[in-house]
Amino acid sequence: MNLNYSLTEIANWMDAKVIGDSNKVVKQVSFDSRSPLVNKFTLFFALKGTKSHGIDYVADFLKSGGELIVVENEIKELKATQLVVSNTLVALQVLAIHHRKKFNIPVIGITGSNGKTTVKEWLFHTLKFDFNIVRSPKSYNSQIGVPMSVLEMTDEHTLAIFEAGISEVGEMKKLAAIIQPTIGVYTGIGDAHQTGFKSLKEKEAEKRMLFEKVEVLFSPESVENADKIEIPFILQAAILNAQLVKITAQYLGLNTTQIDRALLTLPTISMRMEKMEGVNGNILINDAYTFDERGLEIGLKTLLLNTQNRSRVLVLAPDLQYEVQKSLNEIIKASDLDTLVWIHPQAYPFPSKFKCIHIKSVEDFIQRQLTFKDSIILFSGSRSQQLERSIPLYQLRKHITRLEIDLSAIRHNLTEYRKKLAKKSMILAMVKAQSYGSGSVEMGKFLSAEKIDALGVAYADEGVLLRKAGITLPILVMNPEEGAFDNMIDYHLEPSIYSLNILDQFLNRLILKNIKNYPIHLKIDTGMHRLGFVNEDFNELIATLNAQPEVYVKGVLSHLATADDASEIAFTNQQIATFQEATKTIEKGIGYSFIKHIANSAAAINNPNAQFDMVRVGIGLFGLMDNVHAEFEQSLSFKTQISQIKIIKIGDSVGYGRRFRADKKTTIAVIPVGYADGLFRGLSNGKWQVKIGDQFAPIVGSICMDMCMVDVTNVICNEGDEVMIFGWDQSIYEMANALQTIPYEIISSISSRVHRVYVD
Numbered sequence: 126m127n128l129n130y131s132l133t134e135i136a137n138w139m140d141a142k143v144i145g146d147s148n149k150v151v152k153q154v155s156f157d158s159r160s161p162l163v164n165k166f167t168l169f170f171a172l173k174g175t176k177s178h179g180i181d182y183v184a185d186f187l188k189s190g191g192e193l194i195v196v197e198n199e200i201k202e203l204k205a206t207q208l209v210v211s212n213t214l215v216a217l218q219v220l221a222i223h224h225r226k227k228f229n230i231p232v233i234g235i236t237g238s239n240g241k242t243t244v245k246e247w248l249f250h251t252l253k254f255d256f257n258i259v260r261s262p263k264s265y266n267s268q269i270g271v272p273m274s275v276l277e278m279t280d281e282h283t284l285a286i287f288e289a290g291i292s293e294v295g296e297m298k299k300l301a302a303i304i305q306p307t308i309g310v311y312t313g314i315g316d317a318h319q320t321g322f323k324s325l326k327e328k329e330a331e332k333r334m335l336f337e338k339v340e341v342l343f344s345p346e347s348v349e350n351a352d353k354i355e356i357p358f359i360l361q362a363a364i365l366n367a368q369l370v371k372i373t374a375q376y377l378g379l380n381t382t383q384i385d386r387a388l389l390t391l392p393t394i395s396m397r398m399e400k401m402e403g404v405n406g407n408i409l410i411n412d413a414y415t416f417d418e419r420g421l422e423i424g425l426k427t428l429l430l431n432t433q434n435r436s437r438v439l440v441l442a443p444d445l446q447y448e449v450q451k452s453l454n455e456i457i458k459a460s461d462l463d464t465l466v467w468i469h470p471q472a473y474p475f476p477s478k479f480k481c482i483h484i485k486s487v488e489d490f491i492q493r494q495l496t497f498k499d500s501i502i503l504f505s506g507s508r509s510q511q512l513e514r515s516i517p518l519y520q521l522r523k524h525i526t527r528l529e530i531d532l533s534a535i536r537h538n539l540t541e542y543r544k545k546l547a548k549k550s551m552i553l554a555m556v557k558a559q560s561y562g563s564g565s566v567e568m569g570k571f572l573s574a575e576k577i578d579a580l581g582v583a584y585a586d587e588g589v590l591l592r593k594a595g596i597t598l599p600i601l602v603m604n605p606e607e608g609a610f611d612n613m614i615d616y617h618l619e620p621s622i623y624s625l626n627i628l629d630q631f632l633n634r635l636i637l638k639n640i641k642n643y644p645i646h647l648k649i650d651t652g653m654h655r656l657g658f659v660n661e662d663f664n665e666l667i668a669t670l671n672a673q674p675e676v677y678v679k680g681v682l683s684h685l686a687t688a689d690d691a692s693e694i695a696f697t698n699q700q701i702a703t704f705q706e707a708t709k710t711i712e713k714g715i716g717y718s719f720i721k722h723i724a725n726s727a728a729a730i731n732n733p734n735a736q737f738d739m740v741r742v743g744i745g746l747f748g749l750m751d752n753v754h755a756e757f758e759q760s761l762s763f764k765t766q767i768s769q770i771k772i773i774k775i776g777d778s779v780g781y782g783r784r785f786r787a788d789k790k791t792t793i794a795v796i797p798v799g800y801a802d803g804l805f806r807g808l809s810n811g812k813w814q815v816k817i818g819d820q821f822a823p824i825v826g827s828i829c830m831d832m833c834m835v836d837v838t839n840v841i842c843n844e845g846d847e848v849m850i851f852g853w854d855q856s857i858y859e860m861a862n863a864l865q866t867i868p869y870e871i872i873s874s875i876s877s878r879v880h881r882v883y884v885d
């Protein structure tokens with residue numbers, strides 16, 4: 126960041142009261158005291174987060190050499206200049222708005238449900254030789270990320286590309302004022318599926334507010350009749366994104382040949398850093414796909430946050446053309462490294478306190494295989510250097526075929542739910558069926574640590590496992606079976622009682638054990654017509670409850686049949702109304718109140734009137750509720766490695782039944798995943814493609830029980846390379862579509878022999 130504003134000027138814009146010496150200059154802003162770049166010109170905004178408050182970091186900030194802070198309440202006796210404002214986030218945004226107004230260059234604003242970051246990075250890839258571009262780093266597209274990105278604009282830039290993401294009504298207006306785009310790019314609202322038209326429309330209208338003042342807008346409609354293009358990807362979404370890139374580049378004056386050439390080499394966009402376990406107790410952070418100073422700053426921040434007692438190592442392989450700036454040294458210096466591995470033909474030009482190992486090329490780095498121990502190693506490099514090729518040398522290879530569960534994504538999704546629950550409803554996480562395939566004990570422990578209010582399982586055995594693992598949260602059992610009652614009572618699991626018959630049996634057991642006041646939930650059938658009490662049962666139910674001191678009603682629940690389908694909103698509302706009636710009747714009948722809960726993942730988001738006292742979320746925690754709510758992150762990836770590669774001749778066939786026959790010389794890779802692992806046989810012979818590096822390889826022939834074969838004729842790969850079957854950029858929705866099923870079935874079918882690996 127390279128600002129140059131007087132503090133008084135900034136205070137004026139923000140309508141701030143200045144306390145302390147106002148004769149200061151601001152060169153950059155920060156909202157994170159752990160940011161490596163803090164000095165006396167840094168203006169620190171104490172923002173309120175969901176979990177933390179910037180105020181708590183003021184001391185850190187001052188210790189790192191900062192002197193200027195923006196706060197909402199004056200802090201007494203502080204040796205710093207304070208700007209007191211009524212809202213620190215608004216103040217940051219106001220500063221960005223003023224900064225933006227100084228520039229008269231084309232500014233591309235991108236929004237839409239999917240592919241914002243991809244389109245942004247692809248535009249950069251296509252336009253970088255013709256413009257000096259400033260763009261949002263990674264997927265910085267929020268109420269904080271957007272102003273931070275806009276503040277990066279300087280006089281030297283000739284084009285800006287910013288993305289905007291929203292999660293609530295009203296947010297886009299603010300982002301539009303900050304970005305002030307002149308060119309709009311809309312990536313669309315995604316595949317609507319069964320999700321609702323009305324709310325979808327609303328969402329779309331909100332998103333389109335970014336474009337109110339643009340001179341031109343490119344959207345999926347603009348490319349409906351576009352010519353075919355050639356890109357290294359085959360997914361429909363990728364083609365659409367590339368077409369948007371193409372017309373935008375044309376509008377900016379690039380010629381078709383130039384653009385088409387750039388499209389042929391579009392990179393895969395890795396939006397986040399991968400963290401993994403290395404050999405020798407190392408932790409590796411892979412950020413080897415793009416390189417710029419802002420990105421490096423973010424990478425180093427991740428390194429600092431994860432250091433614990435490890436030595437800090439940065440492996441840096443910038444582009445050969447990269448001209449080393451002093452600012453690079455400042456960023457690196459601030460992160461207190463132990464070792465820098467500098468991969469570049471020229472030596473690192475600055476004197477430094479840390480150990481500096483100079484290696485001339487990534488090839489040499491791979492040849493030399495340096496040894497690190499108990500270190501945290503950040504691999505950062507420009508795409509052209511392909512530094513990621515060196516990572517397998519340092520990676521701990523425990524599991525070949527594995528389901529990776531990204532705990533930080535689940536944490537993020539949980540936070541999204543907490544934000545969206547209007548009332549302070551409690552959250553019960555459904556962890557039935559091995560927690561949707563992700564492992565019930567590990568998930569139970571993780572969710573306990575994240576302070577979830579309760580857990581839900583299908584069968585008592587699943588609850589017993591959780592208890593044996595030391596989990597003390599309330600646990601609701603949806604299908605209490607008579608044979609498991611003793612276990613349920615001994616392990617204090619709460620049954621969902623759904624019939625007079627089950628209630629009787631359960632009471633008998635409690636009477637035998639001489640137990641009083643045992644918590645139960647009553648399940649009402651409000652239209653799903655699965656388990657549950659119906660109206661006709663209520664009189665007898667209430668009479669029984671009133672006569673028996675063995676139980677008390679802790680909760681009353683029901684389940685919605687169409688919460689994920691807005692066209693059935695009337696039915697959902699009918700179910701909710703029936704539920705309300707039923708709870709009223711029961712409340713009146715038994716004379717006390719209880720926890721009411723009916724919403725699943727979809728209803729918790731889509732139907733505020735379904736939230737009641739508690740919601741029960743399952744699929745939403747994995748970011749797989751629908752592909753409209755882009756604010757949720759997909760948290761499961763199914764991965765393996767190539768076992769063998771072979772070349773076959775024209776006419777040769779592959780696999781059982783010879784269902785694939787080569788019509789040219791073909792390279793085949795064998796991967797150790799079959800239908801017994803949960804890779805459905807219906808995906809055979811081209812119905813699905815796996816991803817190797819950033820390229821796609823279609824499945825050829827029939828999927829076997831333990832293995833399958835993929836066509837890698839056009840993929841650069843080696844035995845042992847990682848293969849992604851599905852994951853955050855290989856959508857489970859598309860796999861579900863190909864199989865005419867839903868993500869639930871796919872993830873709960875990953876068999877138990879597939880290792881579960883938890884990453885955070």
Ligand SMILES: *Cc1c(COP(=O)(O)O)cnc(C)c1O
Binds near residue numbers: 603684724725
């Ligand atoms: C599985 C289940 C849920 C969670 O459903 P999602 O669609 O995964 O959120 C909620 N309630 C009951 C009764 C369930 O069986």
